[in-house]
Amino acid sequence: MGWLGLLPALAVAAIRIAGVNGGPRTALALALLPLAMLPAYPVLVLAALTRRRALGLAAAVNVAAHLLWLWPALPPADPVPSAARAHTLTLVSLNVGSSGLDIVGLDRLLTREQPDVLALQEVKPAYRTALTQVLHAHGLTAGLLRTDQRHLQGGGLWTRLPVLSAELADYPGARWPRLTVDVAGRPLTVQVVHTWPPHSELHRYWSADLLALARAQRDEPAVLVGDFNAGRDHAPFRELLRSGLRDAMGARGHGHVGTWPADRRLIPPLLELDHVLLPNGVHAIDAYTAPAVGSDHLPLVARLGLN
Incomplete structure (x- = not known):
């Protein structure tokens, strides 16, 4: 036995x-x-x-x-320099899920968290009109959206902050929105991430995109946020962390935080697939999961400060 x-x-x-x-x-x-x-x-x-x-x-x-x-x-929470608290923003990320966008749930999430930057994944073209209405109602009027009929690679970034630049960043298996915003006079680059799930025929894109992110991070540091379909026990994700990134949850001393599946009655979120990864000079003042909003992923919320 x-x-x-x-x-x-x-x-x-x-x-x-x-x-x-x-x-x-x-x-x-x-x-x-x-x-x-x-x-x-x-x-x-x-x-x-x-x-x-x-x-x-x-x-x-x-x-x-x-x-x-x-x-x-499981480290102790990282100290946050007092200077970083003078340049702060709230970032929210959500994989809206394959079953459909819960626009009412998203509206509640935005009302509660009041994000300065919002990252969404698995966005279908049919969501555009409803999304635009609810995002504009919350002041998230600037951004970049890439929709996809297959929905897995659809995603977007929206902000209430001044936008300094916007582009679609190219990777082996995807193109992901990337914004540079002005945070009280400090530039901050944020990129949404949603890797292909590591199914057998897509595995090469899953690992190739994570490794490409690590290489790009060394030249162009950015906050990476979204559904990575990976955690620190996957070798490509560890390579990404070695590029100089810190997980916001770990920076606050939270350890393993499950984000999927969030839509099962008897099974709690066990897998840590969603992350907010921070480059040097960006600090996590707070980080947590918000209540489920109709998706199979929990929303992530991170309150960030810049040196």
Whole structure:
């Protein structure tokens, strides 16, 4: 029974150590790593009580690996320089989901959070009119929208701040809106991200886009926000973090924060797929998930300050 209980932890640890990202099954296993390795803890206790040395050693190694991999997601909250609090903005991100835009829910979200910048993903052409009306009602009149009949790659950025530049940034599998806005006299570049999900036929775009983002970040730092379909247990996402970005949730000491699925009655959001990633000079004053608004993803809210 002990070895059987340890099998999920052993399997996902082996995938993580090998750096395998070769298809939907391994990508899903890695996304579930923080939970899949939990059985190692009771197995370690069982092995100690029954004096089963081999089982205890295997369980102890898994527990140590689990803590080692979780540790970067569990730092104390980063200090926010007082100067950064003089140049602040609120950023909201939402993958509206494949089932359809909940315009009433979006209106409630905007009323509650009052964002200066809004990033949306999975935007269909049919949403344009309704979106324009609700966004203009909340003062989000400037922006850039790219719609797609397949909806997965449709996305947009809107703001109430002065826009210094707007463009569609090209990547191997997508073109994503990118805005540079004026935050109390300081320029800030924000780019929406929505990678293809790591299904077998699209996996090359998923990893290629994450790696291309990492390369671009070294030359043109920006706040990256959206649905990355990845977390720190995926090798391409770790490469993105190594480019100098910090996760806003981690910067506030929140650790693993599940954002998907948000539309299941009996299953809580387990996978951390959505992120706000910050370059040097941008600080997370606060970061949290907002209540679900009709999507299978939870909205992200980040209150940011600039040096």
